[in-house]
Amino acid sequence: MRIVLIDSGIGMLSTAAALRAARPDADLVLSMDPDHMPWGLRTADEVIGRLLAGARAARGAEADAVVVPCNTASVHGLDALRAEFEPAVPVIGTVPAIKPAAAAGGPIAVWSTVATTRSRYQRRLVETFADGVEVTPVACAGLAEAVESADPRMIAEAVDYAAGLTPAVRGVVLGCTHYDLVGARITEALGDVELYSAAEAVAAQTLRRVGDVPLGDTAGSVRVLAGGRPAPMPAAALAYPAGRALAAAPTSAL
Missing domain, CATH: 3.40.50.1860 (Rossmann fold)
Structure with missing residues (x-):
């Protein structure tokens, strides 16, 4: 199972950690956009462009699901992402609980x-x-x-x-x-x-949309992209338990 998460920064960590806890065998790609953050100050068209760029850089078309763990980005960009990736790849957004x-x-x-x-x-x-x-x-x-x-x-x-x-x-x-x-x-x-x-609900919805995939017997990888480029886990992420847990996972090439 391969899941792509897209956000401007480390707000995605709680959802990624919830997915990791539920499916430790899943490969996660954390597609961040530090060069253009924060997205909350950008126009709707700019946010849509950044979301699409992040998904494409992470090869979202080859993933089992694309997740947007950001309320602002979900409001502006879900329709555009779904138009490009669904029905082949489910796209899951975030709604405040x-x-x-x-x-x-x-x-x-x-x-x-x-x-x-x-x-x-x-x-x-x-x-x-x-x-x-x-x-x-x-x-x-x-x-x-x-x-x-x-x-x-x-x-x-x-x-x-x-x-x-x-x-x-x-x-x-x-x-x-x-x-x-x-x-x-x-x-x-x-x-x-x-x-x-919303993190655990988004993780659960993602796994429902992916469907019945047998649990693998090896630990999944966690890979970080920054503006489409391979990158280490951001230093700020390591200040939080979710970031440290994700940083401890194996890494692999896309």
Whole structure:
């Protein structure tokens, strides 16, 4: 089994780690785009172009699945990716876990980037899946960038800022995949709350779409591409358990 994941940076790590845990025999290709990050500041057409470039560089047409573990990129680029790769190769996007969080009862908060917090996309998700539930949107200024830098001071400041905007809630939806990597720090700042991440759901959906592939008897490889070029695991990724676990996997040529 070979799965390609595409994102601008290390926000993909939690989904990649969930796939690795579920299918340790799968070969993972982590196609990053450090030369053009962050994608959240780019136009929809630019994001689509970067997604397609990342998939093509990773030879997505030869994969068993292409995964977009990024909320912003999923909003803008899934249709274009699916037009190019499906039905031969399933393309799986990421949606914030508002539905399961709301189903468990409120009040809840949705932590996301400033742009996503203001977007019609997020408002539509809340209206569709959290009708009648008290939902507080929280614009987490600078948190994704802090996680990408792996700077503990920047992370602490960004988490504390977002926590200061968050009322007493039962659960928090992590509306940016970067936030998964600092879940423990978020819980520390907020106290006894349940965090809702999309990583495991995306991994499960990916494996459902791939279908019944027998479990292999050898460990799968993890390969990193940076702008289409073979690269080591980014140094910032090694600051997080998910990154260290993926870096410990075997590597192989595409």
